[in-house]
Amino acid sequence: MTRASDSSPRRGRLFALDDSNPLVPYLYLLPHAVFFFVFIVYPVGYGLWVSFHRWDLLGGQQEFVGLTYYRNLFDPSTPQSQFFWKSLLNTTLFTLVSTPLLVGAALGLAVLLYRPIFGRAVFRAIFFMPGILSVSVMGILWRWMFDNQSGLVNVIRQEFWGLPVIQFLTTEGWAWVPIIVGTVWWTVGFNMTLYLAALGGISQSVYEAADIDGAGPWAKFRHITVPLLAPTTLFITVTTVLASFQLFGQSQVITNGGPARSTQSVIMYITEEAFSNYQLSSASAMAFVFGALMLVFTVIQFRLMVKDLNASRER
Incomplete structure (x- = not known):
């Protein structure tokens, strides 16, 4: 009788949802885990399976072809290889130009708007609000701004300076201008907000000590603000x-990837291959190659920047 009375409370405590139950953390994680496996793990695994088969939407039998679609991407004679690497080069060019602008402009705006100036909150809202627009609205706006004939930029150039019209949307090289300028205008406010939050975490005593030592604004920015940020x-x-x-969206709406695919991003080409050319297997292979490249690039970038961060802290 004593053993039965001792064991029943323990069995009850095993299924009790209190902090002492070892199953409680897993129950809290279960909803997220379910969604993660359903919407992340399963689609990725299924996409990998599709890339190894000749996928036919109308056919009932899918032929296993192994690494055929991956080899096509590294065979210069195939159109998939030519267009994929060209679009990847276009995307890399956009990233190399837009990233320094987005980081530098955000830092500059944050430093200016962190000061106690009149209307500071209004200016912060002005720079942040474009980020709430959808990519389609942003794209239509900047496509109109840089229209070849009636765009605001060309009208101002003609009316005020008498300069000739620039065919922004149909000239290679110039077609990147509305995409890059529009992207910076659209997203710089988010990075600015992150910098403003970080600036608020810097103790003012550090700047006061620098003032006592006679440091100027540039010296304080270079030797205090930048390292601490x-x-x-x-x-x-x-x-x-x-x-x-x-x-994707900026190039799609503003230039539609033109002229001559010069502004076509890699995701645009993967989408074209899947839903215009109906080559789902080829598109899946492209997506995994692109994802692997991004993973490698991110790891390298993160390690290099962490190394520089640690070196600056040691100094």
Whole structure:
């Protein structure tokens, strides 16, 4: 009788949802785990399976072809290889140009708007509000701004300076201008907000000590602000690079990837291969190659920047 009475409370405590139950943390994690496996793990695994088969939407039998679609991407004679690497080069160019602008402009705006100036909150809102627009609205706006004939930029050039019209949307090289300018205008406010939050975490006593030593504004910015903002800069740079490599909507709406595919991003080409050319297997292979490249690039970038961050802290 004593043993029965002792064991029943223990069995009850095993299924009791209190802090002492070892199953409680897993029950809290279960909903997220379910969604993670359903919407992340399963689609990725299924996409990998599709890339190893000749996927036919109308056919009932899918032929296993192994690494055929991956080899096509590294065979210069195939159109998939030519267009994929060209679009990847376009995306890399966009990332190399837009990332320094987004990081540098955000830092500059944050430093200016952190000071106690009149209307500071209004200016912060002005720079942040474009980020709430959808990519389609942003793209239509900047496509109109840089229209070849009636765009605001060309009208101002003609009316005020008498300069000739520039065919922004149909000239290679110039077609990147509305995409890059529009992207910076659209997203710089988010990075600025992150820098403003980081600036608020810097103790004013550090700047007061620098004032006592006779440091000027530039010296304080260079030797205090920039080093103390290094962790935030690392985060902003990595996330901005990843976001820039996901370029799609801006090029799609503003230039439609033209002229001559010069502004076509890699995601645009993967989408074209899947839903216009109906080559789902080839598109899946491209997506995994692109994802692997981004993973390698991110790891290298993160390690280099962490190394520089640690070196600056040691100094």
